Amino acid sequence: MYFDAHSDIWCDVTARRLKGETDVLRRRHLERLRKGGVEGSIFVIWVDPPYDVDYVKRTKEIMQCAKAEAEECDEIRIVHNYAEMMQAKADGKIYVFHGIEGLAAIGEDISKIDEYYDFGCRHAILTWNEANALGAGANSGESYGLTETGKKAARKVQDKGMILDMSHLNEAGFWDCMKLATKPIIASHSNCRALCDVPRNLTDDQLRAIRDVDGVVGLNSFKDFIDPRGPEQTVENLARHADHMINVMGIDHVGCGFDFFEFINDEAMGTMTEDSSPAAHGMKDASEIPNLFSCFEKMGMTKEEMDKIARVNFQNLVKRTIG
Structure with a gap:
């Protein structure tokens, strides 16, 4: 069974509920999750393009739809x-x-983090790919780190007992967060830059820094973060990222954060990839997660090692950070 530390399912739920659908999880997603063995996940509030023209409005819509769906x-x-x-x-x-x-x-009002917490959020990333009032995303083209407001926001997230997530921050923002870390930090859905040199992946120094604060990095199935060459964007090569992480950080710091988003609309997909099939070959959606662990078995991993990656490492991190 698997803990997936990053899912965009609330985006699909919101889009469909606003068009009049109900019971979206049961009708559209649960079969894949159950087939793939997903026992739990972090479902994020993510304002996908083109709705990022009004972050506040779309955030409220997602929260309302997520609440209604969870009750249903x-x-x-x-x-x-x-x-x-x-x-x-x-x-x-x-x-x-x-x-x-x-x-x-x-915006610059960090007191609004309290509203997210009161809604139930126990995890936060400061930016997506954009630059905002807190800092700059990895694909923003900006090289500055966290703003002073961003540093206050990062401290507040940790002080409230929320998981602070480095995925999507640029390198300068990453290192600013590491300087002020008081609890374990994660990168929920990022791979290794040593194997695929894109800004969203992590350098070996970044991997070691997350290890040093007792954090966890989640393997990302998005194929452009696995290998720049189309034929090599495979589940087998995603397993190589896990192997590299283990060599750099140790087995206790590797988890799953698959970032499946085959259901995202074309406009949002176009901001990330030119291909309509975003996931690794052999791991197209949550139902195929066991394929990755078959690769691990062939690599000689023990059941205990695979269980740590599958769920135990992130579950233990929840205990250390949220309580």
Whole structure:
């Protein structure tokens, strides 16, 4: 069973509910999640293009739709801490943490982080690919780090007992966060730059820095972060990223953050890739997660090592950060 530390499913739920659909999780997503063995996940609030023309409006829409959907679907359970997560698992529910992929909607008012927390969010990324009032994303083209407001926001996220996530921040912002870290930090959905040289992936120094604060990095199935060559964008080569992470950080710091988004609209997809099939060959969506672990088995990993990557490392991080 697997803990996926990054899912954009609330985007699809929002788009469909605003068109009049209901019970979206059960009708559109649960079969894949169950088939793939997903026992829990972080479902993020992400303002996808073209809705980023009004971050505040779209954020409110996502929150309203996520709340309505969660109330409607009794096969998932929104959780807020380690104990709730493990109880949901014992009860046979898919446990879901609310997260935030980009805090652009708060502007410079970090008190609004309290509103996210009160909604149930226990995870936050300061930016998506854009530059905002807090800092600059990895694909923003900007080289500056966190603003003073961004540093205050990062501290507040950790002080409130939320998981601070480095995925999407540029390098300068990453290192600013590391300087002020008081708890373990994650990169929920990032691969290794040593194997695929794109800004969204992490250097070996960044991997070691996350290890040194007892954090975890989640493997990302998005094929452009696996290899620049189309034929090599495979589940087997995603497994190579795991192997590299283990060699650099150790087995206790590698997890899953697959970033499946085959359901995203064409306009949003076009901001990330020219291809309509975004995931690795052999791992097109959540239903094919076991293919990656078959690769690990062929590589000689033990069951204990695979369990750590599958769920244990991120579950332990929840205990260390959220409590």
